[in-house]
Amino acid sequence: MEPRNDAALTQVRYETPRPHVARIVLNRPGKRNAQGTIMTYQLDRAFRNACHDDDVHVIILAAEGDHFCAGHDLGGTEPEFPTTEETVGLWGQYGGPGWEGYFSRERELYFDITERWRNIPKPTIAEVQGACIAGGNMLAWACDLIVCADDARFKDNTIDMAMPGAEFFAHPWELGVRKAKEWLFTGDWITAADAEKRGMVNHVVPRAELADFTLDLASRIAGKDRFALKLAKEACNAAQDSAGRRQAMSTAFMLHQIGHMQNMMVHGFLIDTSNLTPSVRQALEAAKRDSAARRGAQ
């Protein structure tokens, strides 16, 4: 199958820079690649294109601009809820009252979809530079390997939003339980070097060499037997799963829902917005006003 030049992709680019290698690029640098509903479904579409193309053996997930991903889009310039046409998940009831709609959205957009990307039956490599925040880590963690630039830095600031951590709660599996707790409790950055020491990333390379290094690694892997790669990935993932990863993450996801409901009861919104950076808080406040007006008009 020819790689698709997919015109539907506006916030994500799909490239085939080397034989048997697809490179999917988050392409919203003006918003620091914040991941909203549109980007999520375009990313899902790009991953599916790569999965369905027999000629693609390895997939790179990269990002345009200075930062890999500023996490979930808190600016709300996009539809809050997916339409049933674009969803692959079966949750539905996005317009449901109370928590019903939000639960479906969270489950589909942040948990199930990320788990599906983690289980893509081809090797995936994240190529990370600059800031990688909260939901941004979920994108990197969904990949099998992570190569990062020496300027990469990672944090999960969700406790500052009165939330217990991003939805795809791989933190303890990525950093070890003790470091994961400190990272979450403080909301501090960890550097690329620290992430490598913890085993969260495979390689740290100079920023100028990031793309070429990742491509070379991808090409080396792409030269191996495609089916054996798939089996090796499945075997490694099964080791984590038989140690309880999936069950622990399901529990964490439900606790995350409790965090949102508590915020709704205490702050009248999904998250406590008081500690957000000024530009993001401003965008969010505008989005909240729009959303309230839209709902009022219904």
Ligand SMILES: C/C=C/C(=O)SCCNC(=O)CCNC(=O)[C@H](O)C(C)(C)COP(=O)(O)OP(=O)(O)OC[C@H]1O[C@@H](n2cnc3c(N)ncnc32)[C@H](O)[C@@H]1OP(=O)(O)O
């Ligand atoms: C369960 C929750 C999961 C989550 O993922 S919640 C999201 C958590 N993420 C954050 O709190 C990230 C906040 N963003 C930042 O800290 C900074 O940004 C960066 C360090 C990533 C980059 O800093 P700099 O280069 O100085 O950019 P800038 O002026 O802060 O932002 C540039 C434009 O990007 C928009 N933006 C940044 N992050 C987000 C976001 N997460 N959602 C929506 N928009 C975002 C801003 O508003 C602004 O936009 P305009 O130029 O139009 O004013």
